[in-house]
Amino acid sequence: MSTPNHDPIDRARPIPPADQPARLAALVAAVRARTDLVPRVGMILGSGLGDLADALEQPVAIPFEELPGWPAATAPGHAGRLILGTIDGVPVAVLQGRFHLYEGNAPGLVVQPVLLFHQLGAKIVILTNAAGGANPLFGPGTLMAVTDHINLTGRSSLMGANADELGERFPDLTDAWSPRLRERLHVAAIEEGVALEDGVYAGFIGPNYETPAEVRMARILGADAVGMSTVLEAVAARWVGLEVCGVSLVTNAGAGYTGVALTHEDVLAAGLEAGPRLARVLRRFIAEL
Numbered sequence: 001m002s003t004p005n006h007d008p009i010d011r012a013r014p015i016p017p018a019d020q021p022a023r024l025a026a027l028v029a030a031v032r033a034r035t036d037l038v039p040r041v042g043m044i045l046g047s048g049l050g051d052l053a054d055a056l057e058q059p060v061a062i063p064f065e066e067l068p069g070w071p072a073a074t075a076p077g078h079a080g081r082l083i084l085g086t087i088d089g090v091p092v093a094v095l096q097g098r099f100h101l102y103e104g105n106a107p108g109l110v111v112q113p114v115l116l117f118h119q120l121g122a123k124i125v126i127l128t129n130a131a132g133g134a135n136p137l138f139g140p141g142t143l144m145a146v147t148d149h150i151n152l153t154g155r156s157s158l159m160g161a162n163a164d165e166l167g168e169r170f171p172d173l174t175d176a177w178s179p180r181l182r183e184r185l186h187v188a189a190i191e192e193g194v195a196l197e198d199g200v201y202a203g204f205i206g207p208n209y210e211t212p213a214e215v216r217m218a219r220i221l222g223a224d225a226v227g228m229s230t231v232l233e234a235v236a237a238r239w240v241g242l243e244v245c246g247v248s249l250v251t252n253a254g255a256g257y258t259g260v261a262l263t264h265e266d267v268l269a270a271g272l273e274a275g276p277r278l279a280r281v282l283r284r285f286i287a288e289l
Contacts, residue, residue, distance in 0.1 A: 009071040015108025016160025017167075017239075023112065024119045026068040031120060035060040037084045039093035041286055042117025042242070046098065046129035046229060049249065049271055052279040053096045056085030064097070070112070071105075073097040082113070084120075088287035093117050100229055102206035107157035111236035115166070118240045124181065124289070125237045126282060127246035130271055131225035132210065134218045135199060141274045142250040143196050143281070144225055145185050146177050150202040150218070151231040158239060167239035176238050181245035188285035194277045199224025201248055203231030225250055247281070249274050 015023065037060070045052055053059070064080040065072040073080025079096040086092065095113045099105045114125050127146070138144060162169045182198070189196035202218040204210055206228030210218070218226050225248045237244045251270035 009069065011071055011103065011105045011109060014106050014160070015112075015157075017108075017158055017163045018161035020108065020112070020115060020166060021163050023069055024115055027112070027116050028119050030067050031062065031082070031084070031116070034062055035084050037091050038121035039084060039091045039117065040122060041090060041092045041124045041126060041289065042095075042114060042120075042122040043092060043126040043282070044095040044098050044113060044128060044233065046249070049128050049130070049275050049278060051275055052282060053081070053083050053094050055087055055279065055283055056083055056092065056094065057087070059083050059085035069109075073099070074103050087283055090286050090289060092286065093120055093122060098229060098233075100206065101153060101155060101232070102228055107155045107159075107232055110232050111157040114233045114237045114242065115240060118237070118242055123243060125233075125242045125244050127230050127233055127244065128278065128282075129201070129227050129230045129246070129248050130251045131201065131227040131248040132215070132252050133224070133250040134202065134215055134226050135224035138197060138199065138224060138250045140250060140252050140270050143189070143194065143274065143278055144199040144201075144248040144250060145182050145196055146201045146230075146246040146248060147182065147198050148177055148200045149231045149234055150200065150221055150223055151235070152218070153203055153205045153231060155205070155232065157232050157236050167241065171235070171239045173235065173238060176234055176244060178243045178245050181243060184288065185245060185247065185281065185285055188288065189281045192277075192280045192284050194281050196247075196281065197224075199248070201230060201246070202226045204228055247278060249278055
């Protein structure tokens with residue numbers, strides 16, 4: 001069994017693509033010291049959505065800080081664990097929490113979990129997040145299947161010398177969010193009697209919530225939801241050939257729509273209310289892959 005890494009982690013140290021293979025090899029070795037399960041699906045659970053991990057059978061849980069190069073999670077509502085197990089017989093790897101740019105993490109660290117999913121054997125990645133509603137029709141509690149994204153972070157995990165063994169220099173993002181998987185998400189939602197909308201997600205850097213003007217800008221650009229994660233993970237996942245789908249839980253109306261101040265406590269509360277609906281959809285989706 002591996003032991004916790006007590007060496008200080010430099011979150012901000014750039015990790016160009018060419019450095020990822022060696023780092024991923026160390027991560028894979030640490031995971032394989034705990035379990036030989038080969039996941040078919042990798043999944044990242046956003047703020048307030050971590051309870052889906054409780055559905056895993058025969059779980060093996062590894063805290064972030066026990067994996068080489070990974071710091072502990074600091075975002076509220078993020079347990080900070082990698083869990084491997086099965087859901088209805090399907091082998092999965094689940095990240096209970098994630099790394100964010102606003103925590104001071106380099107883009108290359110933010111995306112390492114999805115790259116690790118790929119190295120462990122996953123073919124599909126599911127990205128979830130809590131988001132604000134840029135579309136005024138999407139009120140709190142709306143579940144939105146992501147059709148596309150807009151990267152407003154000003155960051156990329158693919159800058160620097162490429163690792164050709166992982167992915168090509170210029171990945172195509174025409175269908176970054178798999179239409180095939182999105183259709184299956186809708187089928188699962190119908191079978192569970194859960195409403196599921198479609199929409200575009202815009203990723204900001206955070207940690208402050210967006211201003212009303214920024215929400216209006218995002219809406220003009222075509223965004224239906226705004227948040228502080230997901231976009232870099234989606235790009236990195238496509239870079240290595242993973243098929244990507246995702247769901248945003250709209251926890252609040254975007255700034256300026258209601259005049260009500262935004263708080264993270266409200267985000268977590270919305271997750272508690274709507275999280276079980278999302279869990280039912282994702283469990284059905286995974287079982288029917």
